[in-house]
Amino acid sequence: DAGVIQSPRHEVTEMGQEVTLRCKPISGHDYLFWYRQTMMRGLELLIYFNNNVPIDDSGMPEDRFSAKMPNASFSTLKIQPSEPRDSAVYFCASSSRQGQETQYFGPGTRLLVL
Amino acid sequence: SQQGEEDPQALSIQEGENATMNCSYKTSINNLQWYRQNSGRGLVHLILIRSNEREKHSGRLRVTLDTSKKSSSLLITASRAADTASYFCATDRDSGGSNYKLTFGKGTLLTVNP
Numbered sequence: 001d002a003g004v005i006q007s008p009r010h011e012v013t014e015m016g017q018e019v020t021l022r023c024k025p026i027s028g029h030d031y032l033f034w035y036r037q038t039m040m041r042g043l044e045l046l047i048y049f050n051n052n053v054p055i056d057d058s059g060m061p062e063d064r065f066s067a068k069m070p071n072a073s074f075s076t077l078k079i080q081p082s083e084p085r086d087s088a089v090y091f092c093a094s095s096s097r098q099g100q101e102t103q104y105f106g107p108g109t110r111l112l113v114l
Numbered sequence: 115s116q117q118g119e120e121d122p123q124a125l126s127i128q129e130g131e132n133a134t135m136n137c138s139y140k141t142s143i144n145n146l147q148w149y150r151q152n153s154g155r156g157l158v159h160l161i162l163i164r165s166n167e168r169e170k171h172s173g174r175l176r177v178t179l180d181t182s183k184k185s186s187s188l189l190i191t192a193s194r195a196a197d198t199a200s201y202f203c204a205t206d207r208d209s210g211g212s213n214y215k216l217t218f219g220k221g222t223l224l225t226v227n228p
Contacts, residue, residue, distance in 0.1 A: 004156070042218060042219065042220040042221070043157075043202065043218040045215060045216070045217070048215065056215060091156055091157070093156075093157075101144075101145055101147065101162055101206070102147070102159045102162065103157075103159065103216065104159070105149075105156030105157040105158070106156050107155060107156050108155075108156050
């Protein structure tokens with residue numbers, strides 16, 4: 001299996017622009033998680049999906065952030081408009097119902113908002 | 115709030131020595147996991163220990179869990195330069211049912227010098 005795939009790997013944008021991060025989970029996994037990692041706050045869970053349905057979005061920082069999962073093999077995290085404080089590494093992870101506790105992480109998207 | 119917190123924040127040792135990292139958490143848990151993150155990469159699952167277990171081994175890794183003290187330790191024996199990475203503990207919360215949300219600590223940066 002190719003593992004969790006994220007794109008782009010790096011994104012540099014200007015404040016106010018829309019940013020879309022993409023994730024392809026491991027085939028057959030029922031759960032998908034979006035995390036944000038910064039030096040100050042560590043790794044924070046933003047939102048997670050089960051069978052394409054958002055279950056808990058309490059970690060989404062504000063309305064500028066939105067996430068969708070239109071099908072079992074694709075999810076997006078969108079920031080509109082972006083701000084410099086959104087600069088971070090964004091990770092997508094997936095897990096299966098059978099091995100539900102163990103999460104498999106993608107390589108991350110390093111976002112820099114100028 | 116941070117559920118798991120690792121100690122120390124940074125650890126530097128010589129190749130061949132043992133490395134011990136600790137994790138403390140605040141609420142009751144179902145299980146505790148340890149993950150490793152190499153620089154610029156995603157997190158990789160190392161080992162999971164359930165709340166009714168006290169010790170677990172996997173290769174050169176040994177994990178202990180003390181639920182009365184709400185703490186865990188990760189021991190890496192006979193360390194190698196390739197073990198250089200950040201190590202995170204992750205906990206779920208015992209909410210009486212299945213809980214797929216993990217809360218990560220800020221990690222211990224381990225440097226193994228050749």
